[in-house]
Amino acid sequence: xxxxxxxxxxxxxxxxxxxxxxxxxxxxxxxxxxxxxxxxxxxxxxxxxxxxxxxxxxxxxxxxxxxxxxxxxxxxxxxxxxxxxxxxxxxxxxxxxxxxxxxxxxxxxxxxxxxxxxxxxxxxxxxxxxxxxxxxxxxxxxxxxxxxxxxxxxxxxxxxxxxxxxxxxxxxxxxxxxxxxxxxxxxxxxxxxxxxxxxxxxxxxxxxxxxxxxxxxxxxxxxxxxxxxxxxxxxxxxxxxxxxxxxxxxxxxxxxxxxxxxxxxxxxxxxxxxxxxxxxxxxxxxxxxxxxxxxxxxxxxxxxxxxxxxxxxxxxxxxxxxxxxxxxxxxxxxxxxxxxxxxxxxxxxxxxxxxx
Amino acid sequence: xxxxxxxxxxxxxxxxxxxxxxxxxxxxxxxxxxxxxxxxxxxxxxxxxxxxxxxxxxxxxxxxxxxxxxxxxxxxxxxxxxxxxxxxxxxxxxxxxxxxxxxxxxxxxxxxxxxxxxxxxxxxxxxxxxxxxxxxxxxxxxxxxxxxxxxxxxxxxxxxxxxxxxxxxxxxxxxxxxxxxxxxxxxxxxxxxxxxxxxxxxxxxxxxxxxxxxxxxxxxxxxxxxxxxxxxxxxxxxxxxxxxxxxxxxxxxxxxxxxxxxxxxxxxxxxxxxxxxxxxxxxxxxxxxxxxxxxxxxxxxxxxxxxxxxxxxxxxxxxxxxxxxxxxxxxxxxxxxxxxxxxxxxxxxxxxxxxx
Numbered sequence: 001x002x003x004x005x006x007x008x009x010x011x012x013x014x015x016x017x018x019x020x021x022x023x024x025x026x027x028x029x030x031x032x033x034x035x036x037x038x039x040x041x042x043x044x045x046x047x048x049x050x051x052x053x054x055x056x057x058x059x060x061x062x063x064x065x066x067x068x069x070x071x072x073x074x075x076x077x078x079x080x081x082x083x084x085x086x087x088x089x090x091x092x093x094x095x096x097x098x099x100x101x102x103x104x105x106x107x108x109x110x111x112x113x114x115x116x117x118x119x120x121x122x123x124x125x126x127x128x129x130x131x132x133x134x135x136x137x138x139x140x141x142x143x144x145x146x147x148x149x150x151x152x153x154x155x156x157x158x159x160x161x162x163x164x165x166x167x168x169x170x171x172x173x174x175x176x177x178x179x180x181x182x183x184x185x186x187x188x189x190x191x192x193x194x195x196x197x198x199x200x201x202x203x204x205x206x207x208x209x210x211x212x213x214x215x216x217x218x219x220x221x222x223x224x225x226x227x228x229x230x231x232x233x234x235x236x237x238x239x240x241x242x243x244x245x246x247x248x249x250x251x252x253x254x255x256x257x258x259x260x261x262x263x264x265x266x267x268x269x270x271x272x273x274x275x276x277x278x279x280x281x282x283x284x285x286x287x288x289x290x291x292x293x294x295x296x297x298x299x300x301x302x303x304x305x306x307x308x309x310x311x312x313x314x315x316x317x318x319x320x321x322x323x324x325x326x327x328x329x330x331x332x333x334x335x336x337x338x339x340x341x342x343x344x345x346x347x348x349x350x351x352x353x354x355x356x
Numbered sequence: 357x358x359x360x361x362x363x364x365x366x367x368x369x370x371x372x373x374x375x376x377x378x379x380x381x382x383x384x385x386x387x388x389x390x391x392x393x394x395x396x397x398x399x400x401x402x403x404x405x406x407x408x409x410x411x412x413x414x415x416x417x418x419x420x421x422x423x424x425x426x427x428x429x430x431x432x433x434x435x436x437x438x439x440x441x442x443x444x445x446x447x448x449x450x451x452x453x454x455x456x457x458x459x460x461x462x463x464x465x466x467x468x469x470x471x472x473x474x475x476x477x478x479x480x481x482x483x484x485x486x487x488x489x490x491x492x493x494x495x496x497x498x499x500x501x502x503x504x505x506x507x508x509x510x511x512x513x514x515x516x517x518x519x520x521x522x523x524x525x526x527x528x529x530x531x532x533x534x535x536x537x538x539x540x541x542x543x544x545x546x547x548x549x550x551x552x553x554x555x556x557x558x559x560x561x562x563x564x565x566x567x568x569x570x571x572x573x574x575x576x577x578x579x580x581x582x583x584x585x586x587x588x589x590x591x592x593x594x595x596x597x598x599x600x601x602x603x604x605x606x607x608x609x610x611x612x613x614x615x616x617x618x619x620x621x622x623x624x625x626x627x628x629x630x631x632x633x634x635x636x637x638x639x640x641x642x643x644x645x646x647x648x649x650x651x652x653x654x655x656x657x658x659x660x661x662x663x664x665x666x667x668x669x670x671x672x673x674x675x676x677x678x679x680x681x682x683x684x685x686x687x688x689x690x691x692x693x694x695x696x697x698x699x700x701x702x703x704x705x706x707x708x709x710x711x712x
Contacts, residue, residue, distance in 0.1 A: 041446045044400050090380050090397045095448040098463045100456065107454050123499060128491035133535075135484035143479060157513030 027096045028111040035074045043067030052083035078115025082108040102180045105172035120348045121183035126193035127152030136228040151199035162201045163355040168246025175206035197351040213277040218257045243267030266299040271346040275318045291326045304346045306336040383452045384467040391430045399423030408439035434471030438464040458536045461528035476704045477539035482549035483508030492584040507555035518557045519711040524602030531562035553707040569633040574613045599623030622655040627702040631674045647682045660702045662692040
């Protein structure tokens with residue numbers, strides 16, 4: 001073992017391609033008391049600020065004699081937080097951290113404050129499902145991509161048929177955001193292991209933000225994605241075994257798709273839904289629902305949001321709309337903003353309610 | 357449609373969280389003549405250089421009046437290339453590009469020069485296999501992760517049993533590097549569609565670089581990974597239907613694992629194998645193989661390498677060793693270095709040779 005370590009040290013110190021170049025600094029450094037130090041090396045920069053969802057405001061970093069800017073945030077609540085540096089006005093992610101937010105627009109780094117107790121999104125010693133990356137054919141005859149979580153013990157040709165949750169990401173996110181940032185697979189693993197959630201299949205499509213503003217994504221869901229799942233997986237196909245959930249623009253899409261297809265979905269759960277879209281106005285502007293049918297047939301209609309979400313006004317307008325119509329709507333308001341920390345909490349709250 | 361576009365434009369211009377913040381600059385910009393422009397915004401930097409595997413040397417970038425550094429490289433051969441910027445001596449990836457090299461050590465950006473003809477790694481309109489992210493239990497009773505490619509038409513409980521390729525990444529890479537950088541799944545899709553490669557299962561484990569220097573990874577392969585695959589997938593379990601291939605440190609592991617387990621593997625294909633490891637010395641330092649048995653039983657033993665690979669001397673020492681012993685060894689020398697451009701070429705060369 002000593003030989004191995006010595007070899008490793010020599011290789012590292014000579015900086016071969018086999019190993020990473022030595023990082024210029026260590027960042028982020030999570031300390032045992034859940035404080036965390038962020039560092040960024042930029043000798044000539046005039047200003048480096050930390051933008052993080054830990055703190056409500058950007059924080060100035062200070063430079064030492066070697067040109068390394070740093071800041072330490074004390075006692076952070078264990079969770080996974082996005083952050084970035086703004087260097088002389090330009091946002092960059094952390095060049096010393098390979099854990100990144102899966103997103104097509106911004107490219108922020110993530111810091112995982114694990115704490116000393118396992119969280120609902122932590123990798124725990126329980127049976128694990130698997131996540132499959134699959135292709136399907138979209139309406140435009142293009143190749144669409146989606147991720148599919150199948151639970152522990154899943155057997156594609158076994159006798160068990162599973163209920164299905166369709167889980168939609170937010171604006172400019174990708175099909176990987178619900179697993180890589182939202183840890184949907186680990187949350188499901190943990191809740192299933194505890195007997196709190198039913199074994200289910202979770203489908204995470206890629207939904208271009210622009211498409212989510214029109215009926216294009218909903219049409220793709222109904223005409224391509226759901227048929228793909230139902231012809232390739234052993235799934236229950238009655239409405240009481242089909243749920244839809246999504247965040248932000250994907251939360252708006254959830255309300256559009258779920259409530260416009262009552263014959264298909266019994267569970268419609270929107271997280272901080274962004275509803276100022278042409279599609280939402282078209283569906284709900286002059287909506288005269290058969291309220292009794294909705295209330296009888298929906299096993300769950302919920303809207304969850306953070307109290308300091310920047311879209312709280314928009315979310316409240318949706319809540320008011322559904323309350324005015326007389327729909328049985330569950331709402332939950334929690335601290336925090338339009339964040340994936342809250343997304344994980346929302347999903348962990350929803351999963352035990354599905355397919356009861 | 358006009359309304360939607362207008363809404364999108366308004367939202368983008370007001371910079372909501374729903375959409376990415378407007379990037380400070382566009383980078384990389386691939387032009388129709390396959391030239392590519394890289395840009396980096398850093399008003400106060402004294403020097404910004406482009407490090408890319410397109411050019412043999414780092415290239416100075418020049419700053420315009422608005423503080424944007426840029427460089428254009430003419431007529432690039434279509435491929436996927438890693439690159440980074442070095443800003444006043446500090447390596448950073450491209451903050452305006454979300455396509456990143458999957459690696460635990462460095463964090464480089466990737467530029468995909470698609471060209472006007474589909475390449476063997478391009479997404480083409482052919483049947484697609486799927487890539488599954490799975491967990492298994494390692495010898496240390498920890499949760500190991502691996503990716504599994506199953507070919508188009510795969511049926512977990514069908515009558516078809518598949519041959520298996522174990523495909524090992526390089527130093528500090530992750531289990532995602534062979535798909536996200538090496539496009540192994542698309543290469544397999546395309547070659548299977550053309551009838552050039554047999555439908556096969558491809559297993560891509562995560563192998564910590566340090567473990568690959570000792571027998572720890574080989575033991576994990578033999579005791580945990582292969583049994584996991586063979587108890588969970590419909591696979592052929594005779595040696596003629598099992599292959600191992602890997603790059604760099606993973607190429608060294610390929611030679612160690614493949615040649616020390618002749619009863620398990622009929623195909624052993626190493627790409628730019630890094631063999632200056634304790635494990636390789638232990639296995640091959642005083643090796644007295646039954647050469648006839650090896651030559652009769654190995655359907656393929658190959659070593660491929662780029663002529664300008666920085667480890668060409670080490671690779672040649674392995675080639676000489678096996679030639680001296682009298683093993684039937686196929687070698688291929690191609691232009692280029694220790695790169696994933698070559699990894700894709702090597703894999704596309706190997707797949708048609710397997711399981712004939």
